[in-house]
Amino acid sequence: MFDVQIRNKTLETPNIVSFELAPKNGDCLPEFETGSHIDMKFGDNFTRQYSLINHPKSHEFYKIAVLKDPNSRGGSVALHDNVGIGDTVSISEPRNLFPLDITSKRVLLFAGGIGITPIMSMAIELDRLGIDFELHYHSKSQANTAFYQQLLSCSFAAKVFFHFSNKSKKDATQIIGAFTPGTNLYTCGPSGYMDYIFDCARANSWHEGNLHKENFKADPLATDGTDKPFKLILTRSGKEIQVESDQTALEAIEDAGVEIDMSCEMGVCGTCVTVVTCGIPDHRDTYFSAQEKAQNNQFTPCCSRALSDSLTLDL
């Protein structure tokens, strides 16, 4: 964690505030990949995650946006009400649990409310790379749509579609359409919204591996002690396996009838090491070095899990 100063605070909508964060010591900020987020520590020991919004001066300051949620545990309220220009907060280095596949032939983006922050970053990047895309932005009304003016006047405005729920709603199934290989779908927003987008895609027979979403959680280490379920996509055996909270990836793989070597079952020996081609492992072993873990291209299924919703394995 390192200290930053609030350089700017803008009320984007009645409920959404954006912050610009500049380094206190004048150094350059770490570069980040599109889709990344930071942990931010502020106020009375609040720690929250915020997606970084791409903009041309990202090495000078980071830009985030925060939705005020009176029903939350108080973090967003504290930020809106108590943190202002000139204040110091501390942030982590950027982490990316929502990477954009830049080899995509075409990308469909779906943002629900405050979910626009990583989605808009993706749109900016895709536009820069010249990859075909559409951005569908669902919000309550025009007045509640953050960055509305910016999106209306940007270079990719023709690819942005606003959907206000106080107007008639176009069925997302029709928007998504049939699956074509090389197309990826990214969505961010409330869980219910993302589930809805995914269901619409599945109804169109989209492959699970081409659907991506990012959940915002208050604390990356679940404080209630349970592990979240995740999916495994096995490229060689062509299987997709669900790993439940109360089982290990290894157990799920074995239950699915796939052969895998194992021994210590606790991340010490390395016998079960498996290549990861997509997704972010949640490394819980003691076998790999920190550098090896950071490469995220292999993991030990006996004890490690996933930070992303799924992992694609060479199995």
Add this chain to the structure above:
Amino acid sequence: MTTCTDTLAATKTNSPFPLDRWYLAALSKELTDKPIARTLLNHPIVLYRTLDGQVNALQDRCCHRQLPLSMGTIEEGGLRCGYHGLLFDGQGKCLEVPGQQKVPRKAKVEPYLVIEQDDLVWMWFGSEQGSTPDKAPPSYAYHAHPDYVYDGGMFHYEAPYQLIHDNLLDLSHLGYVHLKTIGGDAKTHMNAEMLVETEGETVTVKRYMPNSTPPPTYIAAYPFKGKIDRWQEIEFCPSHLRIWTGGIDANSEQVTDPNRGGFHMRGLHCITPETDETSHYFWTIATNPKTDIENIKQKVVEQTRFTFNEDKVVIEAQHKSMQHFKGQPMIDIHVDTGANHARKIIKSLCETSS
């Protein structure tokens, strides 16, 4: 019951020992409060008696870093490895890894099936891993027979098991090797009437020496009047031999009467291969004194131990010589009949055990 495919049949190696049978692993009295390390049929094994008296046997190797488990300690739950304390039950399952909650599923060692009866610990060796016995272990009534008292011991031989079979199937050598104990006059022994019968896996050799001089052991144990009619009845099975020897006063009873009296020595000889070239020889000797029982038992047991020591010297020297002169022909004589039948049986069993 071979796991080889037909194309490999021509090149498969025979088992060095007959399998799918029980071999003696220990005398009950050997297993007290410490584990015993013993290699049997080329398997390093740990034998131990649990706190409530049961005999367990496991591969003598901890699955963690392969220290012999025989260097561990016997506890309530089982056998605890002497290196990092992994605890194993009688089936070889790891019950506890000190310092961690998880016991890996693969943390286990191979168990060996043992049955203890008649003060003997029999172990099953099958040709396929995990095979279950298709017969009960050999029973031996003379360790608990009202007319007999017994004791025994164990020798380690630097010689392969079949040389011991040869020695026990031919008791004509007594006149030359065991003069101090059960020998007697050599001529009587070498000229004794001998009957050899083979049926299935069993070879029976019977020899009778009527009107012969009683040997020192016999005289010490029984009030013979003068000359005696001696007998030797040898029953060979691939993993053990029962040998009944003894004598009655000459011309008193029929020497072939199964209920004959006189002086008896009933020996149990369990030859369990250690490796291809070395063996464990477990022996017990039971005798039937009517008076001065404990004293006579001690004498007979001591004399027997002495006798077997004499055999050990001869057999180990023989083996060393045979290794040196490998390939030299060996000329058989009349006394080799029983031994040759036994070797044929062993050879055939080793082929089918592969």
